Amino acid sequence: MKIMNKRKWIIAAITLAITVLLAPGLDTFLSEQAVYAAETDSLTITDMPENLRESIEWVWNNRILVEDSTSRKNLIFDQIFAGEGTINYVVRWQSSKTVTLQQRKDIETMLGRQLNNWTKHLEGYDGWPYGDIPVKVVGWACVNPDLLLDKQSDEIIYTDYITDELSSSEPNIPSKLPVAPSALSRFDHFTEPNYSYPGGLDKRFDMYLWATSNFGGGAGGDWGQRMSDDYILSTVNSDEIEITEHEIGHGFGFPDFYQTNERPPNGFPVPTIMWAGNSSTITEWDIWLLRYTWSQLKQNTSRFSAASPEDSNSTGTEIHGKMYKRHPVTEPQLTSIIQPFSILYTPMESGLKSFLRTLHQQVFWNGK
Numbered sequence: 519m520k521i522m523n524k525r526k527w528i529i530a531a532i533t534l535a536i537t538v539l540l541a542p543g544l545d546t547f548l549s550e551q552a553v554y555a556a557e558t559d560s561l562t563i564t565d566m567p568e569n570l571r572e573s574i575e576w577v578w579n580n581r582i583l584v585e586d587s588t589s590r591k592n593l594i595f596d597q598i599f600a601g602e603g604t605i606n607y608v609v610r611w612q613s614s615k616t617v618t619l620q621q622r623k624d625i626e627t628m629l630g631r632q633l634n635n636w637t638k639h640l641e642g643y644d645g646w647p648y649g650d651i652p653v654k655v656v657g658w659a660c661v662n663p664d665l666l667l668d669k670q671s672d673e674i675i676y677t678d679y680i681t682d683e684l685s686s687s688e689p690n691i692p693s694k695l696p697v698a699p700s701a702l703s704r705f706d707h708f709t710e711p712n713y714s715y716p717g718g719l720d721k722r723f724d725m726y727l728w729a730t731s732n733f734g735g736g737a738g739g740d741w742g743q744r745m746s747d748d749y750i751l752s753t754v755n756s757d758e759i760e761i762t763e764h765e766i767g768h769g770f771g772f773p774d775f776y777q778t779n780e781r782p783p784n785g786f787p788v789p790t791i792m793w794a795g796n797s798s799t800i801t802e803w804d805i806w807l808l809r810y811t812w813s814q815l816k817q818n819t820s821r822f823s824a825a826s827p828e829d830s831n832s833t834g835t836e837i838h839g840k841m842y843k844r845h846p847v848t849e850p851q852l853t854s855i856i857q858p859f860s861i862l863y864t865p866m867e868s869g870l871k872s873f874l875r876t877l878h879q880q881v882f883w884n885g886k
């Protein structure tokens with residue numbers, strides 16, 4: 519394995535070197551995507567450690583399939599595909615606490631970090647076509663917009679609300695529950711294949727980050743994650759956030775393991791964040807449940823056909839103020855990338871090419 523690691527680093531070094539020489543449109547692809555992929559190489563289900571197999575297969579067969587928790591085509595896997603490799607959130611602020619501009623920026627960064635703490639383990643695995651998943655907060659739902667301090671001109675605030683039924687049994691829960699427009703909600707429209715969001719795909723939101731004062735613990739699903747406002751604000755700069763990551767796990771279709779009979783008969787070989795209190799971080803077991811689930815779901819090719827770059831009519835995706843659009847990597851482009859180095863690296867040329875070609879199913883992000 520030492521030799522493989524060395525080779526990976528050589529490839530990473532070459533791609534970095536090549537990056538300098540490339541047209542501006544290609545540098546994003548190589549610098550942000552290729553180097554990481556070079557470190558992971560291609561994994562498949564056969565790489566799953568043997569000690570994890572029994573428990574993961576048991577959970578898949580006896581929990582996930584039995585409870586039918588992955589057939590709804592709005593899992594985070596589906597959301598990422600529909601969003602062309604991105605996730606958009608609305609923050610639902612069911613709280614009377616103020617939120618500074620810095621806190622709002624930190625919340626967006628936190629959501630990207632937490633989601634990618636899961637999805638980064640799919641990079642280079644069994645045909646998963648995406649690298650880093652850009653996560654944006656595209657709006658705030660907040661009954662009192664004055665709570666959002668130093669509001670910026672590009673920030674969208676929704677002030678409509680409904681009544682939170684939970685408040686009738688739990689008086690400490692605010693009764694006013696802010697809502698974002700249904701027309702922009704993927705949750706409300708994922709069953710309609712030809713639905714188009716007002717203003718375009720980038721305006722939609724996939725999930726809520728739902729902050730509720732005095733809310734105990736957490737709740738999660740394909741609709742998003744719900745925790746208390748205090749929990750969200752106090753953990754916003756943490757690398758791994760236990761409840762948030764656990765609740766995101768439900769968005770991939772993963773179950774809880776509260777009762778003995780809900781757990782594998784021979785137990786878990788290592789801890790898992792999906793058994794509340796068992797692990798405060800995403801573990802190897804969680805990583806392989808995620809990968810195993812992807813390997814099962816991807817067999818439905820109509821469900822997970824990556825949007826063909828040729829038929830993509832979208833105007834692209836804005837990331838950090840730059841517009842990005844997906845394009846296929848063509849053979850001439852690959853050749854032009856490899857050519858200057860072919861004298862030095864002839865034996866590696868074909869390997870490097872196929873490595874670039876298979877990345878993201880021949881799709882890369884091209885800065886516009």
Ligand SMILES: [Zn+2]
Pocket residue numbers: 764765768773774
């Ligand atoms: Zn749970």
